Amino acid sequence: MKTARYELYYWPYIQGRGEFVRLALEDAGRDYVDVARLPKGGGGGVPALMRLLEGRPMEHPPFAPPLLKVGNLLIAQTANILLFLGPRLGLVPKGEASRIWALQLQLTIADWVVEVHDTHHPISGSLYYEEQKREARRRAADFRAERLPKFLDYFERVLKRDRKGSGYLVGKAISYVDLSLFQMIAGLRYAFPRAMARLERKRSRLVALHDRVSARHRIAAYLASPRRLSFNQQGIFRHYPDLDG
């Protein structure tokens, strides 16, 4: 697979779920094509993505992006893509128990992502935030008080249990799950700066993990590059002061 060409298909204007895949490819220093961010004239743009989602019938039709195309394989679902990429990018230890543990953590992050998204869209993804603002305020209050601390505490506990003190979630070295957890912390800081400033005080291992990941050579270069889209008000992590308490 060393010469495989990785093609990512994702919405070109947001980090979204695609960012968890981008971070893995970037940290591994792998060449990849972010297809929908290429010019439309060059076969890119949203039309390239829509062709895969709604085009001709295929063996394994995807439900939603992100999609990773590798040769004849088309893979959807973020955690599934990372399960596939992990061993190929050297971002997960060998051995079934480690792979299961990594996926288990990644799926917990996936659940968390849905809950973050639903703070600003508790009623429907097809309505604007403004059309569900009252409900969003209620859901976000519950998220800040109950769910956010619960998820943060869980990952802090996972880091704490590691007696060898590697500071990573899976085994002794960095894995795709650490990169995804970095993204969660970064996104939550953007969306809920006040709540996070308060909650981070007692979760020092999470903060350390965030800092360690962002200081990695290739990640730092990526974050400073135009390839890293900014957080914005169309993505999963949105900053509405009303929702930050």
Place this chain on the structure above:
Amino acid sequence: MKTARYELYYWPYIQGRGEFVRLALEDAGRDYVDVARLPKGGGGGVPALMRLLEGRPMEHPPFAPPLLKVGNLLIAQTANILLFLGPRLGLVPKGEASRIWALQLQLTIADWVVEVHDTHHPISGSLYYEEQKREARRRAADFRAERLPKFLDYFERVLKRDRKGSGYLVGKAISYVDLSLFQMIAGLRYAFPRAMARLERKRSRLVALHDRVSARHRIAAYLASPRRLSFNQQGIFRHYPDLDG
């Protein structure tokens, strides 16, 4: 692994996410222990589950049930458990492409499950339905009009694309994903009888899959046994006439 003892840890009063695991074990005719449904005096009940969730520190602490214990392995996250069990129970074809495809579909079902749950709990899992009834009505209306048809159409399309006409989602034989899709149809019929009666008319492949699964020898025996808990108003699928349009 042939003599492995499978221990399922899940809330004893509901089908919930545990049911997707039970259906796989039941269809394969495997002995398993549904630990929290054993008497408390015999080491069962909710306390047995809580010991794993909140007890002594462990290498791979789980975030939430269902949990599967196999020897020294403790696995959480439904799709992760099924990824592990699939090959061991003969419920997924050999080959990486098939395994990826099965997990991709299972993760799409997992997303769907969250959306079903959130129709009756759009604000918070720690509040009663009655405390979020107004929001639930709005969210359920969107679910019935937009999301439910979208998910149903997707799986109908997956079944339709299969030119060999096996009638299964992955390869030529039944897989754990078919069992999970059966559970979705059964649960949605319980929760949204009116919406489903209307929507099923044009999704004949889904209905056929449901019927084929429920007629399987071991599944039929399971469904008729006391091991199959009834759908009820504490699970993922709840019947509130107000939410059924």
